[in-house]
Amino acid sequence: MKTAVIVFPASNRDRDAAVVLEQVTGQKPYMVWHADSEVPSDVSLIVIPGGFSYGDYLRCGAMAAQSRIMRDVKAKAEKGVAVLGICNGFQVLTESGLLPGALMRNADLKFVSRDVGVVVEETQSAFTRRYNKGERVVYPVAHGEGNYYADPETIARLEGEGRVLFRYAPGENPNGSVNDIAGILNEKRNVMGLMPHPECACDPLLGAPDGLPMFQGLVEALG
């Protein structure tokens, strides 16, 4: 299975994503530069990695959402290619309209880097099929603006349609996001964004390898 990682200026978890993708697919992902016009057409999963694209200046993900490559990412998402946005990638997805809502400054106004408990809310997706519904996993978070916000109707739809895939475990919400939302899916169920870092939870030396099932599930579903 072929995968791609989009690289923006000042992406910084691009390598972390690439390492895991290579581990689960057996081949290196394409590293696609933001100024390129196309993601290779044989790709079945596009990862938009964590980092500080364009310094996170103005708003996180805002400038990256306007980059040339995102036009093709949108087109590919439209055609059903799976897209996974992690952290800054999630911000890019909301800014580009591929996912609803917005990610605001953490409620306590501080950057937060720690392990958090996250509950898998929904397993009906390529991203979560390998997990059990209600399973508690631990992923690291590392962000200053992960406070998910959307208007009440949008939230109601997300909840009603089973599109909230991940929720912070009770009492562990690190950023004040609505309904403890940590990760959501688009309507077509092929685009997912989440703030925590499953790609940094795939190596037993770094903690419980709770992120691995996400990538294994994706390979199983798309490969």
Added chain:
Amino acid sequence: MSEPAKITPEIVREHGLSEAEYARIKELMGREPTFVELGIFSVMWSEHCSYKSTRVHLRRLPTKAPWVIQGPGENAGVIDIGDGDAAIFKMESHNHPSFIEPYQGAATGVGGIMRDVFTMGARPIAMMNALRFGEPEHPKTRHLVEGVVRGIGGYGNCMGVPTVGGEVNFHRSYNGNILVNAMCVGLAKTNKIFKSAAKGAGNPVVYIGSKTGRDGIHGATMASAEFNEDAEEKRPTVQVGDPFTEKLLLEACLELMATDAIIAIQDMGAAGLTSSSAEMADKGGSGIELNLDHVPQREENMTAYEMMLSESQERMLAVLKPGREAEAERIFRKWELDFAVIGRTTDTGRLVVKHKGKVVADMPVHALSEEAPRYERPFTRRTPARGNPPYDKSRPVMDSLVKLVGSPDLCSRRWVWEQYDHTVMADTVQKPGGDAAVVRVHGTNKGLAITTDVTPRYCRADPYEGAKQAVAEAWRNITAVGARPLAVTDNLNYGNPEKPEIMGEIASGVDGIAEACRALDFPVIGGNCSLYNETNGEAILPTPAIGGVGLLKDVHRMAKIAFRREGDAIMLIGEPKGHLGQSLYLREIEGREEGAAPAVDLAAEKKNGDFVRKLIEDGHVDTVHDISDGGLLVALAEMAMAGNIGADVGVAGLPDAIPFFFGEEQGRYLIACPPAEADRIEQQAREANIIHAIIGKTIAAKVLRVEREGEIALSALKAAHEGWFPDYIAKPHAN
């Protein structure tokens, strides 16, 4: 800025040069310098760039070992860590700017030290920060803590380099003069290390990175001048950091370094274009001619003086092989950075600067480097404080323990490190909170263990023994995770060297470091001096911070401080002596800062450490914590809290519980392992003549129990330990 027609004594003084120094400048030049030349001399001859007060002392530091590839003298030191890999690291201060503008001061400090490391061809893989603030109650402290921590995170997080550890201390001597020391560790291949010697004539000198503005002009001189209350009124231009540009600069430089187009490269740090060009020419034994008309400029009508002295951040100077300019330019354009050929190397040994068709400076390079002043300043060595002070025997041990683990210098630093991305790069195998951070060498099973240490209150009591202790503690922290200590970078923070007693602290500090590094085979491969850390004539505690790096052969054989199992035997390695002098117990519980600093027996330190390391390497022990600030019981509490596993300890026939549990004598560790291993380890310890004792075991109950002293719930300990920092920050406050 308008340039004065004539250089008056007033102007010379404003440049921080003495009359004698100015006379020497005229002699070297054979004439009056131009204003631009005076500016160049003033920064090159500043304490910060010339090390004029410390150079004669620094020579005493041991700098060699078979694994040292590059000692002091380049942008950072380099050690061989096997398999063609090299670790490159350096620590540097940004004290004065951080006091004036904590966020930007700390941020640009981080940016500066990263450039020092990647300019040598390394990808930064870990950051550390050693911070000293004034007393918590001081009206400025909270604001400074918040700003500095946010600044370090703001820059480091964006760079995508994990910040994995450091130190935080509070003491009133830093009320008007905080210390912000940042350390960067990078990785390169031993055959791909870049240096700054601009060898050869006729090679293009290129400018890369951000544009030049009027930032921090005279920052280097400021860093060498004592603070006055009105320093803030002068409002020096503080530099603003741009981590986004730095990240691009990092990637672009590494991309260029993958080619063979570079002859020499050097970051523009303090004194920007001046020191980078002069140092490159000096090291290469060449000359450099610059045409400032080509320098990318952010502001209009900049003078030559301003351009030469600007400290705008995120800039580099490189000398390329002739004809490779276009290739380099392509790379920098791709990363949307400025790139300009601004000069060439010559064989004249002179630094020549042209601006708008005129030569504005023409000076011999050696006048700026070798001829820079070097002082043997008079010094007096202070008589060290003596004695093991008395204490009140009736104080309950467990109450004191709770107080200690919740005190400003011993409480958890979680509030700090959670603002730093410490997981990016997915190689942080030992996170902040342990003895040393461990970062895996990407794609291998090797790890680098990293720590920063110094106990300034010991250095105040005894500048020599305290400096030894700093090295010993760094060595011990690296050992405690199972790594072999390889080399150190130092950051010598002291007061005004023109005062003999301060110069004495420096001289003794260097001697202490030298002695310890020699005994522990732990050479100094780089460092930084920050002097004049005084406010209104009051110096900071002598603070020779030591940044240590060690190699862990296999990250799967690594010890951590957290208890892992119930029923483990807890063993003390090293000799309990009950030394309460200068201890935190004495300060926090008895309210006194007295007595001798703990003595460091380097032979015992080495013997005990080598023994512990072997146990970890051989897989016998996976739970280790060194005993430092707060003493044995604090170390034990930290192990219990980290693992959320209780412990029961007791020592038969203990005459004096308080000094036993809270004394800070050196060279000691606590280890925990299954009882069967413990028997074998005791056997080995006896054979090796290692002083040791089994003092208890880990237990199922979530309490810390001490025979005859009582017990305390881990939850109560944790509440005190974790509570102090967030509570302190949350208090309502003014600026």
Added chain:
Amino acid sequence: MKARVFVTLKNGVLDPQGKAIGHALNGLGFGQVGEVRQGKVIDIELNERDEAKARASVKDMCEKLLANTIIEKYEIELKG
């Protein structure tokens, strides 16, 4: 021509930063301070003489990049 763009959070969207500032001001003894909201101001130099055109293009910039209209609103001021 110069444009000044204000980007502020929509009413109803929580502004923790504004709240923190208000809190800090109260703590400093500024008892008369009520609600505080924080936003961004972006000053843009425009190479454009025609005011109507300038306004139209700044509006376009706001919609495309400067504001996230899910949570933010914007105002435009033009001068000289």
Added chain:
Amino acid sequence: MKARVFVTLKNGVLDPQGKAIGHALNGLGFGQVGEVRQGKVIDIELNERDEAKARASVKDMCEKLLANTIIEKYEIELKG
């Protein structure tokens, strides 16, 4: 009474955010955009009728908290 405070970087101080925004706007095809600077706008509700007093206390807030006058400058506007 309401106060609006603008806090912007002093002239000559590097504004990385403004620089990046300008760059992005150019990249989006807004060729007429020259220099861009970004600052903060802080809206404060004041329980104070007297304009002079209000201005004095907002100035005090700026000096004490809202602006870091080493690198930033501020402007105050009062309404109502």
